[in-house]
Amino acid sequence: MSAHSQPQPLGGVVFTRPVQILTGFAALAFVLIAWRFLVGLGASTALNDGYPWGLWIAFDVVTGTALGCGGYAVALLVYVLNRGRFHPLVRPAMVTSAFGYSIAGLSVVIDVGRPWLAWKLPLFWHWNLNSVLLEVALCIMTYTVVLWIELSPAFLERAQTSTIPVIRRIGDTFLPVIRRILPWFIALGILLPTMHQSALGSLLLLSGPRLHPLWNTALLPLLFLISCVAMGYGAVVIEGALSSLFLGRKPETEMLAGLGRTVFPLLAVYLGLRLLDLVVRGQLAALFAFNLHSVMSLLELGLFTAAMLLLASDSQRHDLGNLFRAAMVLVVAGALYRFDVFLVAFRPGAHWSYFPNVTEILITAGLVAGEMAGYIVLVKVFPILAGQPRPATAH
Amino acid sequence: MGLSRREALKAMVVASGATLATTLGSERQADGALVAAPPDAVGMLYDATVCTGCKACMVACNRANDLPPDTTGSDGRWQMPVDLNQYTKNIIKLYQSPDRTEHSFIKRQCMHCVDPACAAACMLGALQKREYGIVTYDADYCIGCRYCEMACPFNVIKFEWAKAMPKMVKCELCNHRIAEGKGPACCEVCPTGAVIYGKRADLLAEAHRRLAAHPDRYVPKVYGEHEAGGTQVLYLAHIDFAKLGLPDYGDRPIPETVREVQHTVYKGFVAPVALYGLLAAVVLRNRKKDERAEAEEDRP
Numbered sequence: 115m116s117a118h119s120q121p122q123p124l125g126g127v128v129f130t131r132p133v134q135i136l137t138g139f140a141a142l143a144f145v146l147i148a149w150r151f152l153v154g155l156g157a158s159t160a161l162n163d164g165y166p167w168g169l170w171i172a173f174d175v176v177t178g179t180a181l182g183c184g185g186y187a188v189a190l191l192v193y194v195l196n197r198g199r200f201h202p203l204v205r206p207a208m209v210t211s212a213f214g215y216s217i218a219g220l221s222v223v224i225d226v227g228r229p230w231l232a233w234k235l236p237l238f239w240h241w242n243l244n245s246v247l248l249e250v251a252l253c254i255m256t257y258t259v260v261l262w263i264e265l266s267p268a269f270l271e272r273a274q275t276s277t278i279p280v281i282r283r284i285g286d287t288f289l290p291v292i293r294r295i296l297p298w299f300i301a302l303g304i305l306l307p308t309m310h311q312s313a314l315g316s317l318l319l320l321s322g323p324r325l326h327p328l329w330n331t332a333l334l335p336l337l338f339l340i341s342c343v344a345m346g347y348g349a350v351v352i353e354g355a356l357s358s359l360f361l362g363r364k365p366e367t368e369m370l371a372g373l374g375r376t377v378f379p380l381l382a383v384y385l386g387l388r389l390l391d392l393v394v395r396g397q398l399a400a401l402f403a404f405n406l407h408s409v410m411s412l413l414e415l416g417l418f419t420a421a422m423l424l425l426a427s428d429s430q431r432h433d434l435g436n437l438f439r440a441a442m443v444l445v446v447a448g449a450l451y452r453f454d455v456f457l458v459a460f461r462p463g464a465h466w467s468y469f470p471n472v473t474e475i476l477i478t479a480g481l482v483a484g485e486m487a488g489y490i491v492l493v494k495v496f497p498i499l500a501g502q503p504r505p506a507t508a509h
Numbered sequence: 510m511g512l513s514r515r516e517a518l519k520a521m522v523v524a525s526g527a528t529l530a531t532t533l534g535s536e537r538q539a540d541g542a543l544v545a546a547p548p549d550a551v552g553m554l555y556d557a558t559v560c561t562g563c564k565a566c567m568v569a570c571n572r573a574n575d576l577p578p579d580t581t582g583s584d585g586r587w588q589m590p591v592d593l594n595q596y597t598k599n600i601i602k603l604y605q606s607p608d609r610t611e612h613s614f615i616k617r618q619c620m621h622c623v624d625p626a627c628a629a630a631c632m633l634g635a636l637q638k639r640e641y642g643i644v645t646y647d648a649d650y651c652i653g654c655r656y657c658e659m660a661c662p663f664n665v666i667k668f669e670w671a672k673a674m675p676k677m678v679k680c681e682l683c684n685h686r687i688a689e690g691k692g693p694a695c696c697e698v699c700p701t702g703a704v705i706y707g708k709r710a711d712l713l714a715e716a717h718r719r720l721a722a723h724p725d726r727y728v729p730k731v732y733g734e735h736e737a738g739g740t741q742v743l744y745l746a747h748i749d750f751a752k753l754g755l756p757d758y759g760d761r762p763i764p765e766t767v768r769e770v771q772h773t774v775y776k777g778f779v780a781p782v783a784l785y786g787l788l789a790a791v792v793l794r795n796r797k798k799d800e801r802a803e804a805e806e807d808r809p
Contacts, residue, residue, distance in 0.1 A: 156670025163594060163667050166655035194788065196795045227653020227668060227675040240633045240650055246767060247656045248632040249775075297796055301789035309781060312774075319767035320626055320660040323737075323758050332770055462664055463754075465592075 121205050121497040123272065124361060128494050136487035143480020146473050147224055155227060158473050164466025165457070167225075169474045172456040174221035174481065176314055177449045179254065180338075182214025183346030184353065185261060186307040190343070191376065193300050200369055202500035205268060206357070207350045209498055212261040213485040219258055221481065222251070246316045253310035260303045266292055268496045312339040318455055326407045328400055329459040331391050337384065337451075344380045345448035347373045348421075351441035355434060357499065361490075364502045367434050374431040374440065381422040381444070388415065410454050417447035544624040544738050544762050550642035550709040551682065552733075552741030553696060554716055555616045557753070558726055560703035562601055562614040564588075566695035570599035570618075573683055573694035593617060595669040598680040599695050604753050613746060615753040616704055618695070619644060619665045619680035620733065621741035624762035627657035627666055627679075635677075636666075642709070642741050643684050648676045662737055662763050663755075682741075709741050716743055738762025 129137075150158040161168045184207035191197045192204055223229045234240065235251055242248060270292060273285030315338030318325055331337075351370045358365035392398050401408055424440035425431055457468065470478075493499050567588060571578055578588035579596035590597040599618040606612070625644050628636045635651035638644050646666075653675060657666050669675035683693040691697065692706035699705075705712070716731040732750045733740035737758040746753060774780055 152673060154671060154673040154675060155668075156672075162670070163592075163658060164664070166658035166668060193792045193795060196791075196798075198799065222654075225654075227655065228648075228651055229653070231650070231652050234633055234650060235652070237633070242628075242631055242634045244629045244764065244768060244771070245632045245656075246771060247630060247654060249771075251632060297792045298789055300792050301785055304788050304792075305781060305785045308784070316767055316770055317656070318659075319770065320630055320656075320764060322763055322766055323662050323756070332766055335770060335774075460659070 121202070121268065121500045123497050124494045124499060126494055128491055130490075133487050133490055136483040136490075139480045140484030140487060141480075143477045143484065146477050146480070150224060150473065150477070155225075160468055160471040160474065162466065162468065164462035165460070165468035167456060168468055169470035169478055170221045170225045172453050173449075174478055175218045175225075176452045176456060178214050178218045178221070179314070180311065180342040180345045180448055180452065181349045181445065182211040182218070183307060183311065183342045184208075184350040185211030185264070185346070186304060186311075187343045187346030188350060189300060189304055191373075193297075194304060197372075200372065202366065203350055203354070203369060203373075205265070205498045205500070206353060206493070207346075208261060208265050209489055209492055210349060210353055211346075212258070212265055213488055215254060215258040215261055217481045217485055218254060221478075222254075224477065246313050246320065250310045250313045250317065253306045253313070257303065257306040257310065260299050260306065263292070263299050264296070264303055267296070268498055272496045307342070308339065311342040312336065314338050314342075315455070318460070321460055324461050325455075326459040326461060327395070327397050328392070328407050328411045329455050331395060333387060333391050334455070337387060340380055340384045340387070341448045341451060344377050344384065345445055347377045347380075348441040348444040348448070351437055352445065355438040355441070357493070358434075361493065361499070362503055363499060365434050366501055367432060367437070370434070370437055371428075371431040374425045374437055377444065378422060378425045381418055381425075385415065385418055385422065407458065410450070410458050414447055414451050414454060417443055417450060421447055543760070543765060546623045546709055546739055546741065547638070547642040549640065550623075550741050551687070551707065552621060552642075552709040552712055552743060553682075553693065553704050553706055554712040554743045554745070555704045556719070557613045557615055557703075557744065557746035557748070559701050560601070560614040560616065561701055562603060563700065564601050565698045565700060566616065566704065567597070567599055567601060569694040569698040570680075571596070573686060574598055576678075593665060593667055595667050595671065595675075595678050597667075598678060602754070604748065606752075611748055613748045613753060615746070615755075616695075617663075617665070617754065618742070619682070620663050621682060622737060622762070623739035623741065624737075624764060626660035626662060626737075626763035629764035629768070630656040630660035632656070639684075641682075641684070641687065643682045643687075644679070645681050645684060646677055646679055651677060653677075660763070662758055709743070712743055716745055719745060735760040738765070 146158075155161055159168065185204075188200060188203050188207040192200050223232065226232065235248075235255070267289060270285045270289040273281045274289065276282050276285065312335035315334035315336070318329075319332070319334055322330055351373055354366055354370050357363050392401055401411055421440050421444035424436060424443065430436050430440075568578070570576070571588070576596050576598065579590040579594060580586060580588060582589040582591055590600060593600055599616065602615050602617060604613050604615055621642060621644050623642070625636070625638060628634075628638055628644060631637070632652065632654065633650040635647045635649070636644060636657055637647070653668070655668055655677075657677065658668060666677055666679040668677055683691070683695075686692065686694065696704050696706035705715075707715075713731065713734060716734075720727055720729060720731070727745055727747055728749060730750070732744035732746070732755050733742055736755070738761060744750065744755060751757060
């Protein structure tokens with residue numbers, strides 16, 4: 115067999131207390147979602163005609179899919195740059211991505227006003243090819259399907275070990291087929307995020323005049339793309355560290371340190387481009403105006419810089435605690451950048467304001483809780499995680 | 510070997526350079542505009558110096574468009590919206606300077622942009638410029654994403670927040686009445702002629718005639734002639750337009766930047782297809798190499 119250790123189901127009790135609590139939050143979210151459809155968006159959210167997009171778009175969709183770029187970022191490393199040693203990270207990253215994107219898709223259905231017409235999106239003769247949002251919508255829908263296809267070997271491998279003959283036969287029949295056609299989906303799984311993650315940045319170019327000049331640049335798509343790859347690696351590091359902490363796995367420090375090494379130049383390029391862009395567009399003075407927009411920008415740049423400095427040396431990267439902190443800072447920096455572009459930089463006029471209400475927050479939190487519960491259940495039942503359990507002495 | 514990190518970075522830098530380069534040069538029409546108004550374009554001319562703020566146009570608009578009067582601001586007693594909203598496609602607002610020395614009424618409704626950002630945003634073309642250049646709304650192809658609200662530089666299009674099955678709401682220049690040979694209801698009822706309906710070219714000529722006849726009365730500009738690529742609703746006023754809620758957006762159409770970025774990256778869909786082919790080739794080759802390496806490992 116190859117040098118990669120094979121992924122195995124973790125086994126053990128599935129519906130532990132934490133999973134039950136997380137499921138409870140998710141259930142509450144679904145009750146609130148039902149209420150939202152009953153009473154409409156005005157009564158259930160703080161959204162308004164000045165800020166038609168709020169928490170669900172800025173967090174669930176824009177930030178959520180960027181955090182869900184772990185699968186994309188690791189696939190780039192393993193399948194394109196051919197760094198095979200990172201292979202064990204692929205499946206867990208794909209699981210997080212699949213959940214992240216599925217929840218983004220669900221959030222869009224909750225957020226749009228007329229979801230019963232969403233079936234018309236694939237009617238290509240109605241497509242407005244100038245609409246960036248159309249590109250985002252189609253790409254994200256397709257990519258979500260691609261992610262679950264990329265993950266399907268994990269389910270089919272599990273099916274092969276089933277005690278029920280029919281399920282075993284399904285596994286035996288389809289696994290070789292999927293394995294053969296998988297490279298075509300892997301390539302699609304790299305192309306699609308490249309397109310829609312950059313397009314998420316292009317979305318706000320249309321709000322141009324009402325977007326604060328600190329963020330209003332034609333480089334938005336590129337900045338979104340670079341930062342989403344960095345955030346993807348950050349998410350994989352966090353997920354790796356947490357599963358070693360809570361699921362009793364031996365931490366893959368060597369591999370995660372390798373990711374830290376990859377993130378460093380990405381952050382350097384991102385920060386370089388941001389600063390260069392501000393200089394070229396003559397906005398450096400605005401950066402140091404110390405009003406709301408300047409402070410938010412400085413905070414973002416500071417967080418990105420901090421993440422980069424935490425990953426500067428080899429010894430820093432091999433310290434799992436430090437690596438985890440760097441990844442957290444990086445993810446917060448990327449999230450803040452997205453919130454700033456979609457909510458803070460967007461200025462519809464002085465008499466408009468927006469802050470998410472309890473319903474919006476509880477629905478978002480519930481969906482995230484559901485995602486976490488789903489992850490735990492999946493890694494226990496299906497072969498997702500490779501590597502070894504932590505030695506018993508570690509307790 | 511796959512793409513090296515350096516090559517990948519180089520490709521990114523080249524792509525961004527190309528993006529920047531194209532944002533600099535765009536072809537212009539003979540009159541300097543980036544996009545020309547359609548030849549049959551109609552519109553309105555609102556002269557703030559003539560408006561008395563009677564709001565008859567607001568009542569007429571609601572009646573012509575089957576909208577209930579918005580009475581939330583007056584405890585249900587009379588129509589008193591504070592802004593355009595789901596019940597209000599047309600509004601007269603009052604601007605007063607803080608020291609109360611200058612004031613002006615201002616009528617707001619859809620500007621019917623020559624190159625509308627809302628239509629560029631709209632996924633399935635529910636918002637489109639149709640006959641006479643009127644920006645129309647077709648709910649049958651609207652998913653309610655509200656990207657049009659994010660895009661409209663004039664904060665015009667609104668969403669029916671109070672409804673569980675909402676639509677978007679915006680002035681469509683009474684195109685149902687135009688089909689009957691009438692003009693917009695607001696223009697029909699205006700007692701002072703502050704807002705008039707006609708062909709955009711005629712209205713533009715009339716606006717310039719007024720500017721030339723009474724240079725002392727106006728800010729020397731027809732707002733909408735060039736702003737944001739030009740609009741089919743035109744404005745004359747005696748107070749800085751920005752104070753009246755009509756900011757100076759320059760003469761570039763709002764969708765221009767994003768169109769350039771998108772058209773550069775996605776021209777003929779060549780780049781995505783080529784990238785897909787390249788990625789598939791690299792993934793397949795890497796996998797073959799892996800399989801060969803594994804076969805060699807397995808050999809005794």
